[in-house]
Amino acid sequence: MNERNLLAEADRRALVYLDGLAMQRVFPDDKAIAALAAFEQALPEDGSDADQVLCQLDEIGSPATVASNAARYFGFVIGATLPVAAAAERLVLAWDQCASSFDNSPVADRLEKVAGRWVCQALGLPDQSAVGFGTSATACTLACICAARRVLLARQGWDFDGDGLLGAPQIRVVLAETAHITVKKALRVLGFGMNHLHYAPVDQYGCIDPARLPELDERTLLILQAGEVNTGEFDRFAELIAIAREANAWVHVDGAFGLWARASSSAHLLEGVELADSWTTDGHKWLNTPYDSAMAICRDADALAAAMNSDAAYASASKDAQKNLTLEFSRRARGIAIWAALAHLGRTGLKAMIDRHIRQAEELASTLRNAGYQVLNRVVLNQVLVRGDTDEQTIAIRQAAQASGEVWFGPTVWQGRPAFRLSLCSWRTEDADVEALGALLRRLKDELS
Ligand SMILES: *Cc1c(COP(=O)(O)O)cnc(C)c1O
Numbered sequence: 001m002n003e004r005n006l007l008a009e010a011d012r013r014a015l016v017y018l019d020g021l022a023m024q025r026v027f028p029d030d031k032a033i034a035a036l037a038a039f040e041q042a043l044p045e046d047g048s049d050a051d052q053v054l055c056q057l058d059e060i061g062s063p064a065t066v067a068s069n070a071a072r073y074f075g076f077v078i079g080a081t082l083p084v085a086a087a088a089e090r091l092v093l094a095w096d097q098c099a100s101s102f103d104n105s106p107v108a109d110r111l112e113k114v115a116g117r118w119v120c121q122a123l124g125l126p127d128q129s130a131v132g133f134g135t136s137a138t139a140c141t142l143a144c145i146c147a148a149r150r151v152l153l154a155r156q157g158w159d160f161d162g163d164g165l166l167g168a169p170q171i172r173v174v175l176a177e178t179a180h181i182t183v184k185k186a187l188r189v190l191g192f193g194m195n196h197l198h199y200a201p202v203d204q205y206g207c208i209d210p211a212r213l214p215e216l217d218e219r220t221l222l223i224l225q226a227g228e229v230n231t232g233e234f235d236r237f238a239e240l241i242a243i244a245r246e247a248n249a250w251v252h253v254d255g256a257f258g259l260w261a262r263a264s265s266s267a268h269l270l271e272g273v274e275l276a277d278s279w280t281t282d283g284h285k286w287l288n289t290p291y292d293s294a295m296a297i298c299r300d301a302d303a304l305a306a307a308m309n310s311d312a313a314y315a316s317a318s319k320d321a322q323k324n325l326t327l328e329f330s331r332r333a334r335g336i337a338i339w340a341a342l343a344h345l346g347r348t349g350l351k352a353m354i355d356r357h358i359r360q361a362e363e364l365a366s367t368l369r370n371a372g373y374q375v376l377n378r379v380v381l382n383q384v385l386v387r388g389d390t391d392e393q394t395i396a397i398r399q400a401a402q403a404s405g406e407v408w409f410g411p412t413v414w415q416g417r418p419a420f421r422l423s424l425c426s427w428r429t430e431d432a433d434v435e436a437l438g439a440l441l442r443r444l445k446d447e448l449s
Contacts, residue, residue: 025405088340099333101317112335130301132325140296227258232381238272367438
C-alpha cells in the first residue's frame with residue numbers, strides 16, 4: 001500500500017473506531033484483553049506490509065482500548081480529545097516538525113508562542129511569563145522546581161549550575177500532605193529527600209490551613225494546589241502567597257486540571273493564584289487536547305530559560321526557544337493542538353465547557369445524595385467524592401460499575417477510608433450521560449444494600 005492509501009486507511013479505521021465509541025464497553029472485557037496476547041511475538045526478522053501492521057493494530061488493539069475518548073469515562077481527570085485538536089494533531093503529524101527552536105520549525109515556534117500567550121490570558125496569569133510545553137504536569141513541575149531552586153540558591157549567593165548541590169545551602173520545601181504524588185516524585189527525583197519535606201497541615205477539604213502553615217523563609221519553596229485530586233478544592237492563594245511574599249519564598253502552583261477554573265464562572269475561587277512565581281497545568285485533562293500536553297509557566301521568564309537551557313555550539317537559540325524552556329530537546333509541536341483548541345473555543349467556548357462540567361458535578365452530587373450516598377466533598381469543581389453505607393458496599397458498587405462496561409471511574413482513599421471519585425471533564429459528556437451514571441449508581445446501591 002502506498003503512503004496515501006495507508007494514511008487514508010488509518011483515517012478510515014480511526015473514524016470507524018470513533019463512530020463505535022458510544023457503543024463500546026468503557027473498560028474492555030476479558031476477551032479483548034486476552035486477545036492482546038497476539039502481540040507477544042519475537043522481534044520479526046523480516047517485517048510485514050504496512051497495511052498488515054495497521055490491520056493488526058486496529059483489530060487487536062482497538063477492542064482493548066479504554067473508551068476515555070468517550071462520554072461515559074469518569075475516571076481520574078482524563079478528558080477526551082476535542083475534534084479540532086485531533087484534526088490539528090493529524091496535520092502536525094504530516095509536518096513532522098521538531099519544535100525545539102525557530103531554526104527547527106518557524107511555524108511551531110510562532111504558534112507555540114501564541115498558544116503560550118493565550119494560555120496565560122485564558123488563565124489570567126502574567127503575560128510576560130515563559131511557557132514551556134512539556135509532556136506532562138509531572139515533567140513541567142520538575143522544570144519549575146528546578147527554576148525555583150536555582151533562583152533561591154542564587155539569592156543565597158550560590159552558583160547551582162557550577163557547584164551543584166554539594167555543600168549548597170539547604171532549600172526547604174513546604175507542601176500539603178495532600179500534594180499530588182507526581183509533585184512528590186519530582187521532588188524525590190531532584191534529590192530533596194522525602195524525609196526532609198515540611199508538610200503543611202490541611203483542613204477538612206484537603207487544603208493548606210494558613211493558620212498552621214510552617215514557617216517560610218527566603219530559602220523556602222512553597223507548593224500550592226489548584227484542584228486537589230479528591231475534592232477539587234483550592235488552596236487559599238491570596239492569603240498564602242501574601243505570607244510567602246513577605247518571607248521572600250518561591251511559590252509554585254500545581255494546577256494540572258484545576259487551574260482551568262480560572263477561565264470559568266468560578267474563577268473567584270482561585271483569587272490570588274496569579275501572584276505565584278510558577279504554575280503547572282495540563283492540556284490533556286480539562287482542555288481536552290491529546291496526551292503529552294502540559295505547560296510549565298514561570299513569571300520570571302529568564303529563570304526558567306536559565307534552568308532549562310540547552311544551547312550548544314551547533315544549536316544555540318533564543319532564550320524563549322522551547323528547547324530552553326522544557327526538559328526535552330527534540331520534541332513534537334505539542335503546543336499546536338493547544339493553540340487549535342483555544343482558537344476554536346475562544347474564551348466563551350472554554351468558559352462554557354468548564355462551567356458545564358462544574359454544573360454537571362453539582363447535579364450528579366445531588367442525584368447521589370438523593371440516592372442515599374454520602375458525598376464527601378463540597379463539589380466546588382468537577383470532582384465528586386463518594387461513599388456508600390459501608391466500606392464493603394463502596395468497594396462493591398465501584399467494582400460492579402466498572403464491570404458493567406457502561407461507565408468507568410476509579411477508587412480512592414479519603415481520610416483513611418475507601419471512596420470513589422467521579423470526574424467530569426470530557427467535552428463529550430452530555431447531561432444524559434451524567435443522568436445515566438446517576439441512574440446506574442442508584443440501581444447498584446439498591447442492589448447492593
Ligand atoms: C494529573 C495530575 C498531575 C500529574 O499530571 P500528569 O500530566 O499526569 O503528569 C499532577 N497534579 C494533579 C493535581 C493532577 O491531577
